[in-house]
Amino acid sequence: MALPSLEHFSYKDYDTFYEPSDDTYLLLDALDADRRFLADTVQPSVCLEIGPGSGAITTALATLLAEERGFSLMLAVDINASAATATAATAAANSVTLPVEVVQGDLANALERGLSGRVDVLVFNPPYVPTPPEEVGTQDIAAAWAGGRRGREVIDRVLPQAAALLSNKGVFYLVVVQENRPQEIMSVMKGLGLSGQTACTRRAKNELLSILKFTKAPP
Numbered sequence: 001m002a003l004p005s006l007e008h009f010s011y012k013d014y015d016t017f018y019e020p021s022d023d024t025y026l027l028l029d030a031l032d033a034d035r036r037f038l039a040d041t042v043q044p045s046v047c048l049e050i051g052p053g054s055g056a057i058t059t060a061l062a063t064l065l066a067e068e069r070g071f072s073l074m075l076a077v078d079i080n081a082s083a084a085t086a087t088a089a090t091a092a093a094n095s096v097t098l099p100v101e102v103v104q105g106d107l108a109n110a111l112e113r114g115l116s117g118r119v120d121v122l123v124f125n126p127p128y129v130p131t132p133p134e135e136v137g138t139q140d141i142a143a144a145w146a147g148g149r150r151g152r153e154v155i156d157r158v159l160p161q162a163a164a165l166l167s168n169k170g171v172f173y174l175v176v177v178q179e180n181r182p183q184e185i186m187s188v189m190k191g192l193g194l195s196g197q198t199a200c201t202r203r204a205k206n207e208l209l210s211i212l213k214f215t216k217a218p219p
Contacts (some may be wrong), residue, residue, distance in 0.1 A: 004059040008093045009086070016082035018053035018144035022127055022204035023175050028060055029201045030173060030211040031123075042169055044120035045188035050107055050158065052076040053144060055087030057123055062091065062098045062111035074100045074122075077111060080143050107154070108161045119165040125175040126155050151180045159185070162214065163192035172214040173199070175208050189214050 003020060011119060044053070044065060052058045055076065062074040069164065074096075078084045084104040091100040127136070127144055128151040135146035136153050147154055155176070162172045172194070176182050186196035199213040 001034075001060055001066060002064065003028065004056055004090060004094045005088065006054060007057065008089055009054070013086070017080055017086050018083065018141070020054055020056045022152045022202070022207070022218055023209050024056055025173055025174065026200060026202050026209050027123070027125055027189055027211060030213070031057075033045070033062065033200070034171075034213075035064060035068060038121065038171070040066070041084075042120050042171055042209075044072045046073050046075070046115065047066045047121040047123075048075045048108070048115065048119050048165065051078055051083070051122040051125060051127075051144070052087040052102070053083050053125070055090030056219070057101075057125065058087055058100065059090045059094050059096055061121065061123065062096045062100055063094065066097050072098055074098050074110070076100070077083060077105045077108060078102075079104065079106050079139050081139070083144075088199055098219070102132075107158055108165060109167050112161055113134055116164050117167055120167050120169065120170045122162055122165055122172040124158055124162075124173070126158065127151070128155065128175065128177050128180050130179055145210075147180075150215070151177065155180060156188075156208070159188055160192060163189065163194055166214075166216060168216055169179065170216065174212045174214070176210050176212055178210075182212055185212060190217070193217055
């Protein structure tokens with residue numbers, strides 16, 4: 001799946017929100033590989049991306065679903081106001097036909113109650129880089145990468161939200177690096193009622209990137 005057009009941004013714009021990188025491309029590949037699964041099995045009505053940055057993934061997923069199914073509500077939430085504005089701009093610049101709603105907020109805090117059990121596709125490319133804890137939680141560009149201890153501080157906040165948000169047929173895609181301890185994350189999610197697998201893995205420079213894929217575990 002190709003990266004959506006981002007020609008509406010200048011190089012200076014990426015000083016304020018995350019520029020697509022290797023993790024973005026890996027996530028695009030994972031979603032494209034699951035095109036038939038998403039269209040035929042999940043048949044999503046509500047999709048949500050947490051931390052969309054430039055809006056590349058939100059736009060690509062909305063375009064994919066429009067091609068395969070014809071309708072889905074695409075939501076995106078980012079703590080960074082510049083990223084929220086950028087995501088809306090990218091959807092518009094690529095003439096996305098599905099409804100795309102973008103809000104500024106801290107993870108899914110403002111959406112969790114209204115969307116509990118209703119999200120069919122949840123996507124999160126988190127701030128996964130291990131950093132000092134005091135760098136976590138800003139509302140600027142640092143929010144795109146500062147993950148705190150083991151790069152897990154933001155990820156660990158989202159895991160219970162993901163379990164609460166997913167519908168019974170829902171799927172959650174999470175980008176991680178080896179330092180985040182992916183197997184431990186899958187163990188945590190198992191305790192929350194979700195089964196996990198590694199959808200794909202790729203080495204990018206000094207990082208071993210993976211996409212973890214979670215679905216509701218059978219009762």
